[in-house]
Amino acid sequence: MxxxxxxxxxxxxxxxxxxxxxxxxxxxxxxxxxxxxxxxxxxxxxxxxxxxxxxxxxxxxxxxxxxxxxxxxxxxxxxxxxxxxxxxxxxxxxxxxxxxxxxxxxxDTDELLATLQGALERLQVHQQQRQIASLAVQTQTRNMVTTDQKMEQQQMIQALDIDFTNEAKVRLVGILNPLPPKDLVNYLSVLKMVKGFYVEGQDFIIVFQGTDVQLNVFIDEAPHQIGAEHRPFLIGAPIKDSTQLHTRYLQLRREIARQYFFETAAGLRIMLLDTKGPALTLPSYSEVKKALDGANLAAFSTWLTQQLDAMKRANASDLLARQFALVVLLVLSDRLTEFDDKPNVIAAINHAKDVSELKAQLQWVAELATEQGTQQFSRNVLAMRQIIQKRYPEQLSLAAVASELHLNAVYLGQLFKQEVGRSFAQFLNDYRVDVAVDLLRDSDQDIGQIAEVVGYQNSSYFYKLFKKQTGMSPGDYRKASVLSS
Structure with a gap:
């Protein structure tokens, strides 16, 4: 109306x-x-x-x-x-x-009706013109921050009247899921300091050029229901020149993903992107295994919450949290004699929308491990596990290990599967991948070398096994470790 x-x-x-x-x-x-x-x-x-x-x-x-x-x-x-x-x-x-x-x-009634109809027609035309103009500016803004083509970027910078030589600072500002968005659009459309904005998913990406005072006024005078008390405002560091636009945009996108993942409900956050804090390090498989050794379900829950809360305080990315969860899953799954849902849990970890979903998956696996009880291995199975853990780089086979232990290979294979829940070959592959996880994080060796170190001459086979075990390729896993740090 x-x-x-x-x-x-x-x-x-x-x-x-x-x-x-x-x-x-x-x-x-x-x-x-x-x-x-x-x-x-x-x-x-x-x-x-x-x-x-x-x-x-x-x-x-x-x-x-x-x-x-x-x-x-x-x-x-x-x-x-x-x-x-x-x-x-x-x-x-x-x-x-x-x-x-x-x-x-x-x-005159007829004259009033005709006049009102004319006014409504003009309002409709003006609304369509504003929408077309707004869409054009939004398209220019989106292209400007997402492109790495310098010539196109410069044209859009000029069209949006952005001046990096001005004392007024250029920043990217993100507002998460403003409700109702129409109120924010109306607010942004009349501000001279807002050079452009567009919607990405449910979030607003804004190009703001103004002084620190104007920035504070912009935040303070935002529509009440959208203001910093109700929605996170993510404010990027000043952009010195056009070469920093795309990098700042990627940093803002990662920070938006982090805020959603760690369930930041509200509150102003200023991103000090020019200041680097201490690098965050992904715990290794062996470190997580040591931390969880002997821990009951309550102790596990407390430990997991502490680890994820520490990541949130340290501004860890959602990528780092997901990788950490995969390492925890590898440790927990080693305790399980029956666990057919591992691929589903890996997919759930990689697609969890927030930290609560991620914690719920790990908590469920920990409960399964508790229900199955502490594993008690026979002397022969314990010997087989120790051989794998010490000599995993060798070309081990069930037949060779059975011969070494002076036992029948068929009998030994059945006994191992019954007590461990996995075949000898499956357990060997899983252990090698566990070791590879730490090597990808800690060593500078290329992936082919790591495959050989853990016992595979065929790197393609290693790639396939690693992706099945973790849900990521070895290269993606290493790349994510670098980005999340």
């Missing part, structure tokens, strides 16, 4: 106008009536109006002065002026302020 405001010092005229036409059928709603133009201006200062119908002769304020002040406050508002006087100076004053028409008292 379009919003209409009526202003006239004659109460009966105001009442009559309400009854003269079926406003609702026209898609119009009379949201306010005022007899005093000064009070009307006060209302217009804080409330958006689509159509203003006003008398041109009121004792508190001259009609031309009123419509001029009203139009200055809301330039896109449609004006209809009414007067019982034949003095054309008043008519001309109204029309010069872009009044859509001049209506003489007493008002």
């Amino acid at each position: 379009r919003k209409v405001m009526l202003v006239d010092d004659e109460y009966m005229l105001l009442r009559g106008l309400k009854l003269l036409v079926d406003w609702q059928s026209l898609g119009l709603e009379i949201v306010n009536t005022e007899q005093n133009p000064i009070l009307a201006l006060k209302y217009l200062r804080n409330n958006e109006i689509d159509i203003l119908i006003s008398d041109m002769n009121m004792p508190e304020m001259a009609g031309p002065d009123f419509v001029a002040a009203a139009k200055k406050m809301q330039p896109e508002m449609e004006l209809i002026v009414i007067s019982g006087y034949s003095d054309f100076d008043y008519v001309r004053a109204g029309l010069q302020q872009n009044a859509v028409n001049y209506l003489r008292k007493p008002i």
Whole structure:
């Protein structure tokens, strides 16, 4: 519904106008009536109006002065002026302020309907023009920060009137899932400091150029329900020149993902992207295994919460948290004699929308391990496990180990599967991948060399096994470790 405001010092005229036409059928709603133009201006200062119908002769304020002040406050508002006087100076004053028409008292119903229809048509045209212009600016803004093509980027910088030589700083600002988004769009559209913005998913990416004072005003005066108390504002460090735009954008995207993952509900956050803190290190398989050795379910839950809370405080990325969860899963799965859901848990960890989902997956696996109880291995199976753990780089086979232990290979294989829950070959492959996880994190060896170190001459086979075990290729796992640090 379009919003209409009526202003006239004659109460009966105001009442009559309400009854003269079926406003609702026209898609119009009379949201306010005022007899005093000064009070009307006060209302217009804080409330958006689509159509203003006003008398041109009121004792508190001259009609031309009123419509001029009203139009200055809301330039896109449609004006209809009414007067019982034949003095054309008043008519001309109204029309010069872009009044859509001049209506003489007493008002003719058909003339009023035609005038309102014209106003609605113009509002629709203006809305379409604004939408087209807004979409064009949004497209330019998106392309400017996401492209690495310098020539195209420079053209868009000029089109958006961004000046890196100005004392006013250029920053990227992210606002997470503002509700309702329309209020934020209206706010951003009238600010000169906002050079451009666009929506990415449910979040707003804003190019802001202004002083620190203007930045604080921008945050403080944001629509109340969208302000920093209700939605996280992510503010990038000043961008010195166009070469930093794309890098700053990628950093902002990673920070947005981190905020969602660690469930940051609200609060202003200033990203000090030029200042690097101490590097975060992914715990190794052996470190996690040692930490969880002998831990019961309650102790595991406490430890897991502490580890993830520490990552959040240290500004760890969601990538690092997911990798940490995969290492924990590898340790827990080694305790299980029956665990057919490992691929599903890996997929759930890699696609968890937040840290609560990730914790729930690991907690469930830990409960399974507790239900299955502490593993008790026979002397022969224990010997087989020790051989694998000490000599995994060798070309081990069940037949060779059985011969070494002076036992029948078929019998030994069945016994191992019964007690461990995996075949000898499966356990060997899993252990080699566990070792490879630490080597990918700690060593500079290439992936082919790591494959040989853990016992595979065929690196393609190692690649396939590693991805099956962790849900990531060896290269992606190493790359993520670097990025998350």
